[in-house]
Amino acid sequence: MLSSILVPLVPVILCIGTGYLIARVGWVRAAAVPDLSNILFLLLTPALLFRTMGQVHLQELDFRPVGLYFASAALLFGATLAWAPFTTATAARALAHTFSNTVMIGVPLISLVYGPAGLVALFTLVSLHSLVLLTAATLVFELAQARAGADDGHSMARTVWQAVRGSIVHPVPLPILAGLLFAQTGLPLPEVVDKPLQMLGAALGPMALLLVGIALAHTRIGAHWRGALRIAAIKNLVMPSTLAALAWALGLSGPAVAVMFTASALPVGANVLYFTQRYGVMQEEVSSAIAISTALALATVPLALAAARLFM
Template identity: 35%
Template sequence: MLAQLGAQLGGIAFLVAPVFGLIGLGYAASRGGLLREKAAEGLSEYVFGLAVPVLIFKTLAEAELPAEGQPWGYWIAYFAGAFTVFGLGMLAARKLFGRDHTEAVIQGFTSGQANTVFVGVPLILNAFGPEGAVPLFLLIAIHLPVMMVVATVLTEGAASGLSLSGLKKLGRQLAFNPILLGIYAGGIAKLLGYMPGGLLKQTLDMLAASASPCALVSLGLALHRYPIRGDLAPAALITALKLVVHPALVFALVQVLPMPKVWADVAVVFAAMPSGINAYLLAQRYRVGVTASASAVSLSTALSLFTVSVWFLILGVG
């Protein structure tokens, strides 16, 4: 029993250590002045605008889709957990910390919105391989649009009676989001039976291979730019909701809702991802909750090294 547990812990360390090691390397490189802020911005744009969309396109074009169709329990389990912690984050901001409606929405969004691209993609692909790629990228396809639309509607609705121009702007941003374009292109290629070959495949393979390491180093650089600045009580509560409550709710739901085992595991690990940088960017846009969201992003990312390891242990991964 102890030998089996030790072997599993060793396997988890093998999965987690390289991922968070690269994040730490990026943070150290930025803090030590080895890479400047221009490098951080450029690497982030490369990851988000080219490398990850190519990885998604290539993976979906080559993927084996489930013969039984979409397991709807997967979507229900994940988003039921996400919107529960979204609501709890809003409630805590209003009742415990006395924040106004807009800041409560920001804190709720930070509690429910996961870092899918910079941590989720490398970690889940490292843990589950090609078998986990389809549920991962299908969830990414609707995660950002759903969470952003809800947050924007709640915020804009309170501020200006739900601005049509604001919703149109959001629609344009989502329509031309590089990650979503990669998903659309991969899905179309799969439907048409097209798989890149020859020189094009070699080029795409090289770009896709750079996505995970560059994403992780880029996140480390970003964490140095968005440090833990204060407002620690809201940040700590947001972190607990994101790293503990959200995956616990999803874990409970996947036990009773029908879906393949790997889809259930991907849903739980996806929910266990730290708060995404989009939460900080949304806070900056509305000029409220910036300190709490920045602190929550950094704190949840640092602590997720340990909490994700625990969830891997619970799921039997490694």
């Protein structure tokens, strides 16, 4: 059993480690990270998302596991807001506690462990992940900012609309929706299009994991490591524990629930940092939390994969 869990993780760890090493020896400089990210998010990710979802029919999708994920995220998000004063800093922590790295780490990991069926379940989550969590976070950030008297006078409705639009008109949800629409036509994807998409999609996994290692090598933990460690521990351990408890209470199980549980155990996603930069709060702590939770995931994800077998 242990070997069946560890075997899929070996290439994940090796790729992240290789990325870290080549960055540390100076082969990839920090200035190159944004360009590498653009290749990942604007080219490789859309290719894999479109090709995978282009073979899925809507009646085959089960949204109950996705609902389970968002319900557990809502519980943890609300608990974080209730535990501390209602400020933008608390909102940033709440988002960091619940927003997973579903693409850079989630896609290659789920593909290795659960195969194509697992990717379909993950992409169903990914198609709504940013839209639901980031829109909810925008509302909370705006309310906290207005309560603090720091509102700059812009319309909250406009801000929320911008968040919704940005979460849909995005290189992750758009190819998922386009692929699903194409699949409903019943037409086969021409080979001249399918083969390049297959090659680009196959490059996503190793490229994403290398970039995780490169980003880790160029991230400084700084003086905020205690707060960052708390965020990482809650994201990597409390979030999946919350989902597991909710699944048990509702009597939900199956491979898709196992995928949701694994996704909930992934480290903090980079979109949280973009939010902190937008609102000018918690930037260094969240940046450190992303690095720590990613490193911590090398130990916690194997535990999550072992526990996920209980849902199969």
